[in-house]
Amino acid sequence: MRKVRWHKLKVYNTLSGDKQTLDLNPEVSMYVCGPTTYNYIHLGNARPLVVFDTVRRYLEYKGFKVKYIQNFTDVDDKIIQRANELGQDPLELSNFYIEQYFADADKLGIIRADVHPRVSEHIEDIIVAIKTLIDKGYAYELNGDVYYRVKAFAEYGKLSGRSLDDMLAGARVEVDMRKEEAADFALWKSAKPGEPYWESPWSKGRPGWHIECSVMSTRYLGDTVDIHGGGSDLIFPHHENEIAQAEAITGKPFVRYWMHNGFITVNKEKMSKSLGNFFILRDILDRFPADVVRYYLVATHYRSPLDFDDGKLEEAGRALNRLKTTLILAEEFKAGGGAEVESAGGKGLELEEKINGLRKNFIEAMDDDFNTARAIGYLFEMSHQLNIFIADAAREDKQNQEAIRRTGKIFYELGSVLGIFTAPAVDSDSVSEKLLPIFGQLRNQARQEKNYALADDLRNWLSSQGIAMEDQQEDSRFRYDHLPEPNVLIEKLLALRAEFKKNKVYIQADFIRDSLQERGIIIEDTREGVRFKIVEK
RNA sequence: GGGCGGGUGGCGAAGAGGCUAACGCUGUGGUCUGCAAAAUCACCAUUCACCGGUUCAAAUCCGGUCCCGCCCUCCA
Numbered sequence: 001m002r003k004v005r006w007h008k009l010k011v012y013n014t015l016s017g018d019k020q021t022l023d024l025n026p027e028v029s030m031y032v033c034g035p036t037t038y039n040y041i042h043l044g045n046a047r048p049l050v051v052f053d054t055v056r057r058y059l060e061y062k063g064f065k066v067k068y069i070q071n072f073t074d075v076d077d078k079i080i081q082r083a084n085e086l087g088q089d090p091l092e093l094s095n096f097y098i099e100q101y102f103a104d105a106d107k108l109g110i111i112r113a114d115v116h117p118r119v120s121e122h123i124e125d126i127i128v129a130i131k132t133l134i135d136k137g138y139a140y141e142l143n144g145d146v147y148y149r150v151k152a153f154a155e156y157g158k159l160s161g162r163s164l165d166d167m168l169a170g171a172r173v174e175v176d177m178r179k180e181e182a183a184d185f186a187l188w189k190s191a192k193p194g195e196p197y198w199e200s201p202w203s204k205g206r207p208g209w210h211i212e213c214s215v216m217s218t219r220y221l222g223d224t225v226d227i228h229g230g231g232s233d234l235i236f237p238h239h240e241n242e243i244a245q246a247e248a249i250t251g252k253p254f255v256r257y258w259m260h261n262g263f264i265t266v267n268k269e270k271m272s273k274s275l276g277n278f279f280i281l282r283d284i285l286d287r288f289p290a291d292v293v294r295y296y297l298v299a300t301h302y303r304s305p306l307d308f309d310d311g312k313l314e315e316a317g318r319a320l321n322r323l324k325t326t327l328i329l330a331e332e333f334k335a336g337g338g339a340e341v342e343s344a345g346g347k348g349l350e351l352e353e354k355i356n357g358l359r360k361n362f363i364e365a366m367d368d369d370f371n372t373a374r375a376i377g378y379l380f381e382m383s384h385q386l387n388i389f390i391a392d393a394a395r396e397d398k399q400n401q402e403a404i405r406r407t408g409k410i411f412y413e414l415g416s417v418l419g420i421f422t423a424p425a426v427d428s429d430s431v432s433e434k435l436l437p438i439f440g441q442l443r444n445q446a447r448q449e450k451n452y453a454l455a456d457d458l459r460n461w462l463s464s465q466g467i468a469m470e471d472q473q474e475d476s477r478f479r480y481d482h483l484p485e486p487n488v489l490i491e492k493l494l495a496l497r498a499e500f501k502k503n504k505v506y507i508q509a510d511f512i513r514d515s516l517q518e519r520g521i522i523i524e525d526t527r528e529g530v531r532f533k534i535v536e537k
Numbered sequence: 538g539g540g541c542g543g544g545u546g547g548c549g550a551a552g553a554g555g556c557u558a559a560c561g562c563u564g565u566g567g568u569c570u571g572c573a574a575a576a577u578c579a580c581c582a583u584u585c586a587c588c589g590g591u592u593c594a595a596a597u598c599c600g601g602u603c604c605c606g607c608c609c610u611c612c613a
Binding site for chain 1: 539540541542543548549550551552559560561562563569570571572573574575576577605606607608609610611612613
């Protein structure tokens with residue numbers, strides 16, 4: 001296989017404790033620890049999803065082919081406990097939350113992994129791995145349980161940077177005295193009555209937590225994986241144990257680059273299930289657009305802590321809006337004119353040069369340990385340059401349009417690498433969306449007639465519905481995250497029509513009626529009042 | 538106690554020996570607008586927790602002090 005060296009791409013490797021130049025083949029393997037599925041995921045769980053999705057997108061942008069694996073822990077004490085409380089089957093419960101997980105992850109624009117392996121589907125592989133560990137002297141059985149013999153693995157502690165002695169000395173856990181060493185951890189646990197189990201040479205039981213990732217990672221990605229990611233709280237013991245297991249079995253390095261993201265905090269305290277200070281992602285997504293949440297997560301470097309509160313998301317929304325406005329402005333600038341010119345000229349060339357320079361900066365930032373925070377800074381500078389050009393340049397000029405087409409594309413692509421331009425557009429076929437131009441035309445008529453009371457009323461009312469109306473030369477631009485139900489808009493239009501009729505402004509009244517009719521909304525004047533129905537078109 | 542990371546303007550956040558300390562939010566004033574919004578222009582840290590030191594040069598390196606978070610237990 002061709003060996004490509006990317007001298008520039010650096011990553012902070014937890015294992016070495018410093019930034020290293022990534023030395024990767026054209027095909028990169030990534031394994032990211034996924035959730036234990038006994039609940040909806042919270043915002044803290046969402047950070048690694050977005051972080052490593054962004055790493056993946058960037059590697060792909062650079063031309064690597066990424067094989068991406070993310071597991072689900074669907075066999076676990078917590079799941080069993082929760083299932084018992086609810087009187088449900090543990091695997092069914094887990095299955096439900098896996099589906100919910102995908103719904104959330106999709107909203108955030110997380111690209112699906114090539115494989116999402118589950119523990120329950122790899123019990124056989126796990127049993128084989130445990131057998132091997134016992135055979136090699138790295139594990140021992142104890143009344144149906146199997147433990148990993150930490151002392152047998154000389155390099156134990158190399159990831160988390162601690163020595164076995166320290167751990168034994170400072171152990172705060174209740175120690176099972178049967179174990180050879182306090183630090184030995186379970187590979188196989190025998191089932192208590194009522195617990196789900198699988199047959200094994202040692203007992204009816206289930207795997208310990210750590211073995212699954214060692215097994216599934218090597219199963220899908222080979223003995224050595226390029227990048228293994230997860231939250232920093234997994235460094236010890238989870239990832240430390242993964243190394244001990246996998247390397248004891250294969251005799252090869254398990255992972256080349258370990259990446260760990262920092263935590264989301266609330267009032268500077270780690271957001272965690274045990275502290276109870278967590279926010280369910282779904283609840284947040286009900287209140288804020290998904291692209292805003294993603295922007296918020298990616299606007300800070302992945303290893304830094306990130307504090308959460310609503311104000312931070314509101315700020316993220318305003319900031320992202322600035323970027324998205326440029327997208328809109330560029331689209332409007334190009335509108336009408338086809339790109340029939342080969343090159344941009346004059347000022348357009350200058351713009352291209354600036355944008356290309358900023359693109360280079362963006363790439364340098366991302367090459368330096370995926371510094372999305374700095375990269376976003378360059379995105380804002382691009383946005384600024386584009387806005388200036390759009391404000392000054394003649395939009396009939398084909399060369400100018402070509403310049404915007406090219407530079408706008410770069411801007412859009414880079415934003416997409418971060419995943420912040422990927423929010424699904426509001427359904428453009430929706431009835432509500434089709435109704436908006438009627439408001440636009442009414443407002444413009446009013447403005448032309450200098451009927452500012454009406455013009456302002458229209459804008460204010462829409463604003464109260466969460467729709468911003470921004471005037472341009474001839475028409476108005478609408479901006480919104482959600483649209484109200486069609487009925488709400490229709491009622492408003494009918495109220496306006498009634499007002500027009502009262503004032504005997506029949507042209508306007510009829511304009512509303514006709515416009516609605518064109519969109520498949522029939523209105524009927526009856527003695528009791530106005531009725532309307534929406535007919536499918 | 539051991540290990541890791543951090544303290545930068547009103548807020549958030551980059552920068553890790555040498556350009557005016559990015560960028561965003563907020564705020565102020567101007568342009569544009571019927572008024573707005575959006576856009577745009579200008580302004581907003583002589584200073585980077587504190588004290589010493591190295592250096593021609595330090596927010597960035599070294600030593601010390603004070604704070605804060607995280608891991609060492611299930612956790613992303």
